[in-house]
Amino acid sequence: MNPNLEKLHPYPFEKLRQLFSGVVPNPGYAPISLGIGEPKHPTPAFIQKALVQSLEGLAHYPSTHGGEPLRAAIAGWIERRYGVPTLDPATMVLPVNGSREALFAFAQCVIDGSRPGALVACPNPFYQIYEGAAYLAGAEPWFVNSEPARNFGCDYESVPADVWARVQLLYVCSPGNPTGATLSQADWKALFALSDHYGFVIAADECYSEIYHGATAPLGALEAAHALGRSSGERPYRNLVVFSSLSKRSNVPGMRSGFVAGDPAILKRFLLYRTYCGGAMSPPIQAASIAAWNDESHVVENRALYREKFNLITPLLKPVMDVELPDAGFYLWADVRRTGLSDTEFARGLYAEYNVTVLPGSFLARDAHGVNPGRNRIRMALVAGVDEGLEAANRIVQYCQSIRA
Secondary structure, eight states: OOGGGGGOOOOHHHHHHHHTTTOOOOTTSOOEEOSSOOOOSOOOHHHHHHHHTTGGGGGSOOOTTOOHHHHHHHHHHHHHHHOOOOOOTTTSEEEESOHHHHHHHHHHHHOOTTSTTOEEEEEESOOTHHHHHHHHTTOEEEEEEEEGGGTTEEOGGGSOHHHHTTEEEEEEESSOTTTOOOOOHHHHHHHHHHHHHHOOEEEEEOTTTTOBSSSSOOOOHHHHHHHTTOSSSSSTTTTEEEEEEHHHHHTOTTTOOEEEEEOHHHHHHHHHHHHHHOOOOOHHHHHHHHHHHTOOHHHHHHHHHHHHHHHHHHHHHTTTSBOOOOSBSSEEEEEOGGGTOOHHHHHHHHHHHHOEEOEEGGGGOOOBTTBOTTTTEEEEEOOSOHHHHHHHHHHHHHHHHHHHO
16 A cells, blocks of 8 residues: 555544544534535526536546637636636646645646655645645645734745755645635745746645635736736746636535646646546536636625625624634634633534534644644634524624633
């Protein structure tokens, strides 16, 4: 067996199951889960219709490259959303079965195992796929801690030069999971300069890009690169690949549909890799994806639902815990130290007494450079309806008040 499998940590939800082992939640309350970031808003009917009307496509093998109509639809959306020149659908766009599998597989393609001491840098806390991808590609993860003083941005300036020299792949998540932090143009300029100097590839995870709470949409990596003149020339978007998904944007987590886009030289190699091990997207899913990428009205409506929840729930929680409206995403990243409990104690007690599930922040981070930046925080996924979200928030307030009584 691959010995690198032994390096994998239990997934956060397995840790949560162990934390709750032996706990019988209060039967006086119906269960409410804020633990898993699975969108609960209804899937738009027109997407379902496009899927059903294309079932005859099941009679054909799909291409790993995806159909030209889907690649063109994705390229068109990128142009409209980010204001960048149209990407060549044939060489700069690749449909994938959700961003998760692509983010994992990308490390297997990028990491050069012949170079000893390879590192994969990623934010801390982080989406667990980054760490697993690093280990199973034969590299080691290097965690760049997020800091509250930076609005939960990562302190890339703290990374030593000898570490950057070993980094072959940098995972960037903007908007971030779980913090909701977004990168600025200045942030991207600094990262591109580091990539140019040290030669590492940037994988920009942007699956939360369409859920934001202010008037301005989050800056995308391709957008930032274009503003710096990196979208043209012999190799446009050099060493930059972005990953996106319909799961959150269009409320279709079960459809498993996303894309990678960017540097055509890298995508050429990634397509070669995927012809051997990547699952091709089925024709009905491609048809439904085309419909989703070509419509923006349902995205606006979806974003409005999230804004309503966040604007109602965040003020309710602020008197009992340290929590602020994030830049984007559908998580609240709250500090529970005012309760006198650790993040794990808080989560276990809340589940036992009020049957509400939240995820301890320490499960989403690693001890790095003397600190676990997720410790004493909880992640709350505001993915259900407004009424259920308000009910959960009111129970959390009661729980905090009972602790302090």
